[in-house]
Amino acid sequence: MYDVIVIGGGPAGLTSALYVARAGKSVLILEQNAFGGQMATAPKIENFPGVDSIDGATLANNMFEQAVAHGVEFDMGSATVSVVDDSTRHFVVTTEYAEHQAKSVIIASGVSHKHLGVDGESALEGKGVCYCAVCDGSFYKDKPVVVVGDGNSAVQYALYLATICSQVTLLTWSNKLFCDGELAQRLKVNDKIEWVQNATVQQIVGDDCVTGVAYADEIGAITYHDCDAVFVAIGQLPHNETFASVVELDERGYIVAGEDCKTTCPGIFVAGDCRTKSIRQCATAVGDGAVAGFSASMYVDKL
Ligand SMILES: Cc1cc2nc3c(=O)[nH]c(=O)nc-3n(C[C@H](O)[C@H](O)[C@H](O)COP(=O)(O)OP(=O)(O)OC[C@H]3O[C@@H](n4cnc5c(N)ncnc54)[C@H](O)[C@@H]3O)c2cc1C
Structure with missing residues (x-):
């Protein structure tokens, strides 16, 4: 024994x-x-x-x-x-x-970490697709990044990354945040963070590293957004x-x-x-x- x-x-x-x-x-x-x-x-x-x-x-x-x-x-x-x-x-x-x-x-x-399961995600993991802002945020100093998710982690990631990166875009599936009220308030007044609602990620784009993300709105129209990293925070x-x-x-x-x-x-x-x-x-x-x-x-x- x-x-x-x-x-x-x-x-x-x-x-x-x-x-x-x-x-x-x-x-x-x-x-x-x-x-x-x-x-x-x-x-x-x-x-x-x-x-x-x-x-x-x-x-x-x-x-x-x-x-x-x-x-x-x-x-x-x-x-x-x-x-x-x-x-x-x-x-x-x-x-x-x-x-x-x-x-x-x-x-x-x-x-x-839960994955989005979209094209480009696994191929670009570690090349701009990240699951931990504290771990990888500093690699994107002064660069534009995207955060995907609508809970406490996603909002905390967005607030943290806004202290490092040039611009943070938060993509949420619906028009709601499922986080503490105080975090939501801080997010809304942070002028480095743009919150895009009703956005469903379709693809993470890039060859050797992430160059952007494509997402659909509620009627299915696709938008392509340039960024250097996508932080996935969906649980x-x-x-x-x-x-x-x-x-x-x-x-x-x-x-x-x-x-x-x-x-x-x-x-x-x-x-x-x-x-x-x-x-x-x-x-x-x-x-x-x-x-x-x-x-x-x-x-x-x-x-
Ligand atoms: C891409 C990436 C980058 C990261 N970067 C950083 C960083 O820069 N700095 C930092 O501090 N942290 C970083 N982290 C987070 C860090 O790696 C984790 O916090 C840390 O590894 C957690 O350690 P752990 O031992 O608790 O769990 P884990 O590392 O998850 O290890 C748990 C192990 O248990 C095994 N296991 C699970 N269930 C069973 C079972 N029933 N029987 C036998 N084995 C089992 C799993 O296979 C796994 O090997 C990163 C994580 C990822 C994914």
């Missing part, structure tokens, strides 16, 4: 496992796709402390190798958890390939459905936990983007990883 099993090999999971291993415990990370998570797909990370600029794949590889060097074990598979509530309370973590047992579990399953999908039987999720599917990374199930901790929090970044993921890794080790010591 492992002391701790970590589900998810992104920055939160890799950091959790590092902390557990350094506390002298046995630890296994299970990853269903590729180690590094979303971070590994980021062309450039320029807001991670101590590293001026690095491509996400290299940072992911550095974290992976550091964890290996400290004795973390790795395996592939899509994991689910169940609680064995007998005298030796422990957890069974099952993948399509194997069944493992652990005294404690850390869930670090991350999120996916995120936490990878948590499979854990709903063991830990509480909020109404949007995030695992309910505070800064202590404790879930509603004693012995299961959570780290990174998959938990309830306001800022989802590499720096906050590794911060959670440290807390969850340390807390899981303390939990195991107390058993």
